[in-house]
Amino acid sequence: MPTRTASQDFLKGLWQENPIFRQMLGMCPTLAVSNAVINGIAMGLATAFVLIFSSFLISLIKKVIPNQVRIACYIVIIATFVTIADRFLAAFFPPISKSLGPFVPLIVVNCIILGRAEAFASKNPPGRSVIDALGMSAGFILALLILSSIREVLGSGTFLGYPVLGSWFEPWVIMVLPPGAFITLGILMAISLQIEMKSRER
Amino acid sequence: MSLSSRMIIVLTSVGLISGGFLAGVGILTKDRIALNKKMEIERAIVSVVPGSVSGETLYEEKDFTVYGAKNEAGDLQGFALYTSGVGFQDKISLMVGVDASLLRLNSIAVLDQKETPGLGAKITDPTSFLVFWENKDFTQPLSLRKPPAATAESLSASEVNTITGATISSEAVLGIVNAAREKLKALREEGKLAPGGTDAD
Numbered sequence: 062m063p064t065r066t067a068s069q070d071f072l073k074g075l076w077q078e079n080p081i082f083r084q085m086l087g088m089c090p091t092l093a094v095s096n097a098v099i100n101g102i103a104m105g106l107a108t109a110f111v112l113i114f115s116s117f118l119i120s121l122i123k124k125v126i127p128n129q130v131r132i133a134c135y136i137v138i139i140a141t142f143v144t145i146a147d148r149f150l151a152a153f154f155p156p157i158s159k160s161l162g163p164f165v166p167l168i169v170v171n172c173i174i175l176g177r178a179e180a181f182a183s184k185n186p187p188g189r190s191v192i193d194a195l196g197m198s199a200g201f202i203l204a205l206l207i208l209s210s211i212r213e214v215l216g217s218g219t220f221l222g223y224p225v226l227g228s229w230f231e232p233w234v235i236m237v238l239p240p241g242a243f244i245t246l247g248i249l250m251a252i253s254l255q256i257e258m259k260s261r262e263r
Numbered sequence: 264m265s266l267s268s269r270m271i272i273v274l275t276s277v278g279l280i281s282g283g284f285l286a287g288v289g290i291l292t293k294d295r296i297a298l299n300k301k302m303e304i305e306r307a308i309v310s311v312v313p314g315s316v317s318g319e320t321l322y323e324e325k326d327f328t329v330y331g332a333k334n335e336a337g338d339l340q341g342f343a344l345y346t347s348g349v350g351f352q353d354k355i356s357l358m359v360g361v362d363a364s365l366l367r368l369n370s371i372a373v374l375d376q377k378e379t380p381g382l383g384a385k386i387t388d389p390t391s392f393l394v395f396w397e398n399k400d401f402t403q404p405l406s407l408r409k410p411p412a413a414t415a416e417s418l419s420a421s422e423v424n425t426i427t428g429a430t431i432s433s434e435a436v437l438g439i440v441n442a443a444r445e446k447l448k449a450l451r452e453e454g455k456l457a458p459g460g461t462d463a464d
Contacts, residue, residue, distance in 0.1 A: 144288070152296050
C-alpha cells in the first residue's frame with residue numbers, strides 16, 4: 062500500500078471513496094431516514110460517533126484479538142457504542158429518537174462501520190484510523206445532507222422544518238416516500254460518477 | 264497459551280467490559296428517559312383538556328389509560344384517555360380529551376404513529392386534521408365525512424373529516440376514538456371513574 066498523508070486519509074472519504082456514492086455502503090439508513098434534513102443530520106452524527114470511537118478502539122486492541130474471533134469482537138464493540146448513542150438520543154433528544162425509530166439500533170449492522178473496522182482500523186495505527194473514520198463520517202454526513210435536503214425541499218416544501226417554498230408549491234409526496242429516496246439516490250450517484258469520469262478524462 | 268483459550272479469554276473480556284459499560288450508561292439515562300415519557304403524557308393530557316395542569320391515573324389496562332385532568336386547585340376538568348389501535352402500518356396511540364360530564368369531546372392528540380409520510384401522517388397535522396376533532400358531540404359514536412368538508416363549521420357535531428388519500432388512517436383514528444368512548448362509558452357505569460379511587464381490577 063502506498064504511503065498516504067493524513068489529509069489523503071481524510072479526503073478520500075469525502076469523494077474518492079465516499080461511503081454512499083462510491084462504496085455504496087450503509088444504504089438502508091441512507092434511504093430510510095433521509096426524508097427530512099434533521100433526521101439526516103442526526104443519523105449522520107450518530108453514525109459518526111460510533112464509527113470514530115469503534116475505529117479507534119479496534120485499532121488500539123487489534124493485536125490482542127485473535128484473527129478467528131475478530132468479527133465477533135468488532136460487533137460487540139460497535140454494538141456497545143450504538144447502544145450508548147441510542148440511549149443518549151432517547152434521554153436528551155426524544156423527538157429525534159422517535160423519528161429515527163429503529164434505525165439508530167440498526168447502526169450496528171451498518172456496513173460502513175464494520176467495513177472500516179475490517180478494511181482499515183484492523184491494519185492501521187489508531188491515529189490514522191481516527192482520521193479515516195472522520196473522513197468516512199464526513200462523507201456519509203455530506204451524502205445524507207444532500208439527499209435529505211433535496212427530499213425535504215421537494216417533498217415537504219421545507220428545509221429543517223422552515224417553509225422555503227411559497228404556498229404555490231404543491232409538495233411532491235413521492236419524495237418523502239421510499240421511491241423518492243431511490244430516485245434521488247440514483248440521480249445523485251449518476252451525477253457523481255459523471256463528474257468522476259469527466260475529471261479522469263482530463 | 265493455546266489459541267482456543269486465548270479466543271475465549273479475549274471474547275469474554277470484550278463482552279464483560281462492554282456489558283459493564285452499558286449497565287453504567289443504562290443507569291445514567293434510565294431516569295431521564297422515563298421522565299421524558301412521563302412529560303410527553305402529561306403534555307398531551309394538558310393539551311386535550313383545557314384548563315388542566317396535571318393528570319391523575321384513574322384506571323389502567325393494557326393500551327388504555329384514563330387520566331383525570333385537574334386544574335391547579337385540584338378540581339376535575341375532564342378526562343384524558345390514552346388509547347391505541349391498529350393504523351395503516353403500525354399502532355396509532357392517541358390522547359383523547361373529554362369533558363367531565365362525558366358529553367363532549369374536547370380534542371385529540373396523536374402520541375405515536377407510523378403512517379405514510381405525506382398521506383396518513385397528516386393525522387398529526389393540526390390544521391388539516393386535528394382541528395376537525397375539536398368540540399364534538401360525545402353522546403353518540405362519531406362518523407366520518409367523506410369527501411371532507413372544507414371548514415370545521417360545516418361538519419355536524421358528531422362528524423369528523425376524512426383525509427383525502429388516507430381513508431384507512433382516518434378510519435383507524437375514528438375507530439380508536441369510538442372504541443375508547445365505549446370503554447369510557449362502561450367504566451363510568453361501573454363507577455370506576457371516581458377521582459381518588461384507583462381501582463384497576
